[in-house]
Amino acid sequence: MKIAVIGAGAAGLSAAYDLINYGHSVDVFESSYFVGGQASTIEVGGSPLERGYHHLFTTDYHIIELMNELSIKDSLVWYKSSVGTYSDGKLYKTTTPIDLMTLSLLPFMERIRLGFFTLSIKKIKDWNKLENITANEWLQNNLGGDAYSKLWEPLLRSKFGKYYDQIGMPWFWSKIQTRFASRKFFKGEVLGYPVGSFDTIFNKLTEYINRHNGKIFLEHQVKKIHPSIRQKFNLDINTKDGEITRTNYDYVLATVPSFEFPKLISLPKNYKKLLDSVKYLAAVVLILEIKEKLTDYYWLNIADTNLPFLGIIEHTNLINKDFYNGNTIVYITNYLDREDYVYSLDKNDLLDYYLPHLKMINNKFDKSWIRDFHYNSLSAAQPIITTGYSSRIPSHETPYEKLYLANTTQIYPEDRGTNYSIKIGRQIAKTINMNISLSSY
Ligand SMILES: Cc1cc2nc3c(=O)[nH]c(=O)nc-3n(C[C@H](O)[C@H](O)[C@H](O)COP(=O)(O)OP(=O)(O)OC[C@H]3O[C@@H](n4cnc5c(N)ncnc54)[C@H](O)[C@@H]3O)c2cc1C
The missing domain is CATH 3.50.50.60 (FAD/NAD(P)-binding domain)
Structure with a gap:
């Protein structure tokens, strides 16, 4: 045929x-x-580098199987990842459950509750029961307190913007499942990346x-x-x-x-x-080639809606910077509506918009660190999956x-x-x- x-x-x-x-x-x-x-x-x-940061989880069996069939499975290398969270003007290490339990952003009892809460989501096997509630409502009802308002709510807001309170709980559930499956209790997370991208x-x-x-x-x-x-x-x-x-x-x-x-x-x-009922967020991504390290983390969540981007992915905290002429590679990422004015900014205006905020992440950061930078936009980056989607x-x-x-x-x-x-x-x-x-x- x-x-x-x-x-x-x-x-x-x-x-x-x-x-x-x-x-x-x-x-x-x-x-x-x-x-x-x-x-x-x-x-x-x-070297080739993804327009938008990419890695694999240990549960990504379908792509691993395909790589196996294509005789390129050996090119998939697993690296130790590190996760941080920016909140209240500070960077916190949030890689392992131990980090969450010692997270000074939250009062002691809230940390303990957050640790058990995250483990309790991991134990939920039947996501169908979560179909008719939003992640925001579920987190409010089952977690609440500072752990919700200082951590999860700003993260939902920065990831989904005005749709933050419409996202179905199965999305959150599956995120926790995949991230946990890639984590070992004490050792933290491992992520996969193919040699040669x-x-x-x-x-x-x-x-x-x-x-x-x-x-x-x-x-x-x-x-x-x-x-x-x-x-x-x-x-x-x-x-x-x-x-x-x-x-x-x-x-x-x-x-x-x-x-x-x-x-x-x-x-x-x-x-x-049915097709029209699912909205998409677009993504704008700036890739900086800089001469110094920006943070110690591969993945930095921005749990602070005062910053105009939702995440910083420091690729060279996962992959050796020798692949990129010895420069640090940093992605600054944002998900937004295609009508959002930030989506219409050009490469230079977007950099100018972000620059002052990078000093909040690392106060030594200076524009002179930037050796080159690249801009990418993706119109259909993230579908907004609401409740009762099945x-x-x-x-x-x-x-x-x-x-x-x-x-x-x-x-x-x-x-x-x-x-x-x-x-x-x-x-x-x-x-x-x-x-x-x-x-x-
Ligand atoms: C910023 C960002 C970070 C991500 N990070 C990860 C990650 O870490 N790990 C991971 O696994 N996934 C990640 N993803 C998701 C992953 O990239 C996508 O889910 C996946 O690549 C989608 O593949 P696809 O083939 O379904 O769609 P697409 O990749 O969108 O492919 C569709 C293709 O169709 C073409 N096309 C459209 N219309 C036409 C037309 N009329 N005629 C001809 N061609 C057309 C487009 O140009 C495009 O190439 C990320 C996505 C983004 C945006």
Whole structure:
């Protein structure tokens, strides 16, 4: 069968890989000039580095399994991570449960309660019971006090902005589960990162697809999907040269965000309503190449809404800085509405906006430390998953037979991640192959 995959991110490439192995012919169309989507890289200090910070958890079995199949599992290295939290003008170490129990930000009894509270969430196995309550309400009711108001509430606010009190509790539950699974009680957290960046995975997939029965077309944006006779689809594709070409496919898998899909094909009201009901936050990310260390942490949560960003990820506190010409690599990250004015700031204005606040993180910080900096924005970075979502998830099977959708709004209850995009990409490939086999009987 002739199959089109729209999007060369984790979901699209892993689906294409499996479809080829099932014996089909696959064309992958990608509007950007690069593969990898949200997990793609730019060159920083002579090495590839993700546009937005990326790492893996020990429970990311699907991506690990794929790396194994591609014979690149050995390139996945596990590093000891360190987590800090900025609150009330200070940095606190919050890597291990022991750190939480000695956290001077909170009164003694609250620390003990926080430690037991976190362990109690870890013990919850059935997230279905948490479906109809927001994380904010649940934290207020079950934790409350300073631990809620000084730690979790500001974290929810900085991660989800005005949606902070709408996020379903399963999101919080799954975050705690994955982070805990990657942690050892005394030793703290370990996180995975491939030698050579996430490119190692995407380059291997690209090579495989292009060498077998597939082809990846970069800078080819799919503009329209037209249902045609005999349940086939014509795709209008805006090519690299600015021409619109039309090609016919038996099956189509779109891995585009939910707000893009209805622009490609007309959809019945009910399905479109499901797609529209999930809002996305965008992300803006500044990457600084600086000559000194900013903090001692890989991951710094900002639990202070006076600071205009939600996290600082000091990549070189995980990965050796020799890969980046000896510079410290710092991501400053923010999730926000696409209408937010910060989203419209250009690279230099965003840096100027953030600069005074970096001194609050490290008072020795000086602009002269910056050797270079890079800007990236991602329009569909984080879906907002509200309560009772299991009954509202848009299905992968669309109202058109043989047309499928896979994107991050269909990952639940886990938070979006490359691991889960690979999982759904591969699941859909299996479904398509099964349907093809059934239709040939
Ligand atoms: C800041 C940030 C940090 C993250 N950190 C981590 C992390 O630490 N670990 C982790 O595992 N995950 C992380 N993620 C999440 C992870 O990157 C995503 O969940 C995953 O990459 C999504 O893959 P995807 O294939 O579903 O979608 P995408 O990567 O969004 O791929 C979709 C592709 O479709 C293309 N496309 C869209 N429309 C068209 C069209 N009309 N025609 C052709 N092509 C089109 C896009 O250009 C894109 O390349 C992070 C995400 C962000 C934003």
